[in-house]
Amino acid sequence: LTAVASRKTVxxxxxxxxxxxxxxxxxxxxxxxSSMPCMFDGLTAIGVDETSYRKGRTYITVVVDHKRKRVVWAHDGYGKEVLDLFFRQLTDEQRASIKAVTGDGAKWxxxxxxxxxxxAERVLDSFHIVSWMTDTLDQVRKRLWNQARRGxxxxxxxxxxxxxxxxxxEPRRPDRTAIRSLETLGDxxxxxxxxxxxxxxELLRTLPRQPVGQAxxxxxxxxxRASHSRIPEIVELCRKIRRRRDDILGTIGPGYSNARLEAFNNKIKVTIRMAYGFRHVDNLIAMIKLRCSGLPTHLPTPTL
Structure with missing residues (x-):
């Protein structure tokens, strides 16, 4: 019941x-x-990300197995020290089997x-590359908005x-009203x-879908184009893209994506809301494992 309902309901x-x-x-x-085979065996590609579970910059770090589509590890906190704890739990053979690690551009x-x-190959996830550009685009909008207000x-x-x-x-959305508004800003x-x-x-968003040479x-x-755009926010982002150019191109070849990990993050957020009022993060991590780690929990068969 805990895997499908809030603790208050249970x-x-x-x-x-x-x-x-x-x-x-x-x-x-x-x-x-403990009754299942070790989740760390056979890891070939993993995804790493952190998600907040309480106000005040409190996070948990989550590691996902891309091949088997499940959470294999979660721990309170984030940063290099926390991720080091995961790698230290692996044997030499388990570490050697990991060929790719996906995640955002975090230095830790x-x-x-x-x-x-x-x-291992460090793969910069295309989801976060586009999110950099989306955030920068909103910064441009805010600057123009503030300029109009001051004027x-x-x-x-x-x-x-x-x-x-x-x-x-995206331009492929059925409703193009918003895109037409962008095209006709004019005055x-x-x-x-x-x-x-x-x-x-849009050019950056379509980049991962192209062959490596064309990309x-x-x-x-x-x-x-970005460096000659004379748009301050875009020029600043261009410097970051130029620094991570090799990582971005490395993303296109293997075809790994953190989309599955982002989907797990959404499921974790739902778990956090359903576990509202918990006091111990270990209980939250246990609920995440029950829902996202493939543990053999089965509800009773309903009687017709």
Missing amino acids: GGFLRIAWRTAGDIARRVATRLG IDASVKEHLPN NDKTAAETMKGLKYAVPQ TDPKGQLYRSWQLK EAELKRWIF
């Missing part, structure tokens, strides 16, 4: 305290995990992988404010900074 249904339900989840997850992931898996141009300010949810959209953005930034975002040429063209 406690009321079974007439036990919700704290007791959390303790039971931790004990069951430990017992089931780079440092830990370089120390413990010197022969008492209410029409331009309202237009920029209304484009908040338009700039992340409110005479230099076309927001629309040109959106075009650069290398397209990335070179993107860097040239």
Whole structure:
């Protein structure tokens, strides 16, 4: 029941305290995990990411097995010291079998992988590459919005404010109203900074879908256009893209993506909301394992 319902619901249904339900989840997850084959055997490609579970920059670090599509490890905190704990639990054979590690551009992931898996390929996830550009695009919009407000141009300010949810959209969406609004800014953005930034975002988004040779040429063209765009936010991002150029191209070849890990993050967020009021992070990690690690939990068959 804990795998599909909140602890408060389980406690009321079974007439036990919700704290007791959390303790039971931790004990069951430990017992089931010890009865299964070691989850660290046969790892070939893993994904690493952190997700917040409480206000105040409190995170848990999650490691996902791409091949078997399950969470294999989770721990309170984030950073190189936390990820080092995971790699130290692996045997030499288990570390040697890992060929690729996906994740965002965090330096602590780079440092830990370089120390413990010197022969593994560090894959920069395309999801986060596009998110860099999306965040930069919103920074451009905010700057233009603030400029319009300071200039008492209410029409331009309202237009920029209304484009908040338009700039992340893709042109293949059925509703192109927001995209047409970007194309016809005209008076409110005479230099076309927001629309040109959106075009650069689309070029970067389609990059991972192209063959490696073509993607290398397209990335070179993107860097040239971005560096000559005269848009401060885009020029700053261009410097970051240029520094991580080899990592970005390495993403395209293997075809690994952190999309599965991002999906697990959404499931973890739901688990956190359902476990509202928990006091011990170990109980939360136990619930994550029950829901995302493939542990053999089965509900009773309903009677028809």
